Amino acid sequence: MSSVIGVSEFLFGYLRICIKGGSAERFLNVCAGRGIRLWNLERTEGNLCLNLSLSAFDRLHPIIRKTKVKVVILEKNGLPFFLNRFQKRWVFFLGALLAVSAWLISTRFLWSMEFSGNVKITSDQMKRFLEEHGICLMVPLGRIQVTELELALYDKFEDVTWNSIRILGTSLIVEVKERDVPQRQTEMRSHLGMNLISSGDGVITEMIVRGGVPKVRLGDEVKRDQILVEGRVPVMNEDGTVREWILTEPDADVWVERKLQYEDCESLYYLEMLPGRRKKDAYRFSILGNEYFTEKKNIFYQESILETEVTPKLLQILRIPIRIRKITHGEVNVTLRKRNEDEAKEQSLKKILKFLTTLEEKGVQIIEKDVKIGIEGDFSLTYGVIIIREKEAFFQKTEDELDGTQR
Amino acid sequence: MRKNRQLQIKKQTSSFLTDHLRIPPDVSDGESRITIAGDGWIWVEHYKGILEYTGSSLILQGKSGRIHVEGTGLSMDYYTSEDLVVRGKIRAVRYDAGKDA
Numbered sequence: 001m002s003s004v005i006g007v008s009e010f011l012f013g014y015l016r017i018c019i020k021g022g023s024a025e026r027f028l029n030v031c032a033g034r035g036i037r038l039w040n041l042e043r044t045e046g047n048l049c050l051n052l053s054l055s056a057f058d059r060l061h062p063i064i065r066k067t068k069v070k071v072v073i074l075e076k077n078g079l080p081f082f083l084n085r086f087q088k089r090w091v092f093f094l095g096a097l098l099a100v101s102a103w104l105i106s107t108r109f110l111w112s113m114e115f116s117g118n119v120k121i122t123s124d125q126m127k128r129f130l131e132e133h134g135i136c137l138m139v140p141l142g143r144i145q146v147t148e149l150e151l152a153l154y155d156k157f158e159d160v161t162w163n164s165i166r167i168l169g170t171s172l173i174v175e176v177k178e179r180d181v182p183q184r185q186t187e188m189r190s191h192l193g194m195n196l197i198s199s200g201d202g203v204i205t206e207m208i209v210r211g212g213v214p215k216v217r218l219g220d221e222v223k224r225d226q227i228l229v230e231g232r233v234p235v236m237n238e239d240g241t242v243r244e245w246i247l248t249e250p251d252a253d254v255w256v257e258r259k260l261q262y263e264d265c266e267s268l269y270y271l272e273m274l275p276g277r278r279k280k281d282a283y284r285f286s287i288l289g290n291e292y293f294t295e296k297k298n299i300f301y302q303e304s305i306l307e308t309e310v311t312p313k314l315l316q317i318l319r320i321p322i323r324i325r326k327i328t329h330g331e332v333n334v335t336l337r338k339r340n341e342d343e344a345k346e347q348s349l350k351k352i353l354k355f356l357t358t359l360e361e362k363g364v365q366i367i368e369k370d371v372k373i374g375i376e377g378d379f380s381l382t383y384g385v386i387i388i389r390e391k392e393a394f395f396q397k398t399e400d401e402l403d404g405t406q407r
Numbered sequence: 408m409r410k411n412r413q414l415q416i417k418k419q420t421s422s423f424l425t426d427h428l429r430i431p432p433d434v435s436d437g438e439s440r441i442t443i444a445g446d447g448w449i450w451v452e453h454y455k456g457i458l459e460y461t462g463s464s465l466i467l468q469g470k471s472g473r474i475h476v477e478g479t480g481l482s483m484d485y486y487t488s489e490d491l492v493v494r495g496k497i498r499a500v501r502y503d504a505g506k507d508a
Contacts, residue, residue, distance in 0.1 A: 029456040032488040041483035043462040050486075 013054035013078030016040075022069035024048040030063045031056075049074065110139045111170040112319040118176050120159050126174060129156050137288055137321050141167055171319050193247030194395040196229040198222040202258030205389060212250030228254050228392055254392045262371055264351060264382040268339045275304070276331030283310075286323040299329040306330065344380040348373045352382060365389040439469035446497045449476060452490040465493060475501040 019027055027048075031038055036059065041050040052060075064071055086093065113130065115123045130136065133152060135144060146165050153163045153176070162177040196212065204220050212229040216222055229250040234242045282295035284307075306328040315322050339347060352371055359366065371384030424430050432438040433453060442450040451467060451474065458473065459466040460483075465476040481495035 025457045025460055028460070028486060032456070032486060035488065037485065037487055038483075039485040041460075041486055043460065043481070048460070 009053055010078050013076070013080040014051055015054060015057050015073055016049060016051050016075040016077070017057070018044075018072045018074055019048040019050070020070040020072065022067050024069060027063060027067040027069050030067060031060075034059065034063070036060075036063075054078070054080065107170055108140055108142070109170065110135070110137060110141055110144065110167075110172055111321055113137070113172045113174065115174045115176070118178065120178050121157050121176065125157075129153065130172075130174075135172065141170070144172065169319065191231065191395050192249050194231045194250060194397055195227045196231070196250040196252055196254065196392060197394050197396045198224060198226045198228055198256065198392055199390075199394045200224050200256075200258055202256035204228075204254060205257045206255035207252065209252040209254075212248055212252060214252070216254075222256065225396070227396075228252070231395075250395070255389055256392055257367065257387065257389045260386040260388055262352070262355070262382065262384050262386055264348065266344070266348065266351070266380045266382075268344050268375075268378050268380060269336060270339065272335050272337045273302075273304075274333045274335070276300070276333050278331040280329045282327045282329060284325045284327055286321075286325070288321050295327070295329070300331040302332045302334050304330045304332050338378075339380075341375050344375060345373050348380050348382045356386075359388065363391060437470055439467070439474060441474065441500065443497070443500065446478075447494060449493040449497060449500065450490060451476075451493070454491075457486075462495075469502075471504070473503040475499070475503065477501065 024047075028038065028041075031052075036052060036056045038050045038052050041048065043049075060071065113127065113135075115126050118126060129152075130149075133149060135149070144167060146167065149165050150163055153165070153174075154160055157176075159179045160176050161179050164173075164175045166173050201223055202221070204216055204218055204222060207214065207216075207218050209229055212231050213233055214229050215227045222228065229252045231250040232245040232247050235244045235246060237243045278300065280295075280299050282293065282299070284294075285292040308326050308328070309323070310326045311322070311324045356366055356369070365388065366386060367389050368387040369384065371382060371386065373380065373382050375381070421436050425432055425436070433440040437453050439454050440452045442452075444450075453470065454474065455468040455470065457465070458468050460481075462481055463477065463479055465481055465483075467474045467476070476493055476497060477499040478495050478497040481493055481497075484492035484494055
């Protein structure tokens, strides 16, 4: 019914011919009588053009003679003619065949591993775990038992609360969810029966006790390692002696004001690094975990090294385990310089400010600072006192726990 | 004389089947069947052969007469001993009674 070229016609080849002279109608009738299928018949300039299969054309000779027509071949179509045209280019076809075979074979192996959701557990740990179970790059995909791996992952990593391992194309995707217990809860739980102690000498300026027994008062001077809040509550007998101790959580906000001695000494001489003019690129190839360098040693006597990923996007998309990194070696000229007084003071000031910022980031309040900067010989000296106010958060085990007994 | 008689009996039987059992003539007698879709597509079955084919007309020999297909740019999608499909701008489909009329 359809004039669309069938698969068999294309595979076995077909011809478009033109019938000239004689009786075209008789030619058609004889063809039909002999079971020859014709398609796409058209009258053009008195001639009849039609398509017929290659095998039918072989049977056409007696019909042509009988009907006294002339046959001109207009087109040769189909796979036999296509292959014939490229007969001389057999190497190209062989290459194409090999490429397709290589591609089909390569899709049966694992080419990349991706990990997501892991924070505490590093990707290297995950890789080691997979290697222990015989999963590494270039392993046949059929050998990977996903369900067994998932169960083994739970056993191996206690922090994993959920995991999903699946094969996507030629990649192994490992997704995990780690235990997400708030830090505060674990801290509180671990301080049961412990004492809150002082981390240094100072004066107590603020104290709010919610749990435990306070051992100091507001305005008291405290020494280092002195117990501030005890993590056990005594149960007294009628005669005033201790009958037993009940362990409790020393939950308190104790703020201590203390003096901090600041001293720093820095040389006026320093090494200055200036980028040179010369630059040279080298490459590092990582193929299946093995690394190959175009330049392994340092190129310049003193140099800076910058690494950038230059793996072609196609390799990344196809998940081919080849990584290319460009290593730019830049020449560096290192010279010894001496700072003048202003520069040295500025440098020291920067250092102090950085130190104070670090303290503030830790939650320490700076009440007062009296720091002096001076130059002595080839050194810049910084010294002074900083008064700070900080919250005590050091815990130590009680005597009972240290002795391993509980009364 | 005997041959004519046999033909007559055969025709009568065929006519009886067609009339009383309501069997279509293309099934009982092998008459040509023509299916037309719009004015650009014709499917012809049960014909004996092509008598004439040009770009403007196609004359087919049916069992009981000739079938004329007239139009412009007539072409055949395919052609076998059983059926053929004609495409083009079809103007008329005409029957000529009698086998050799």
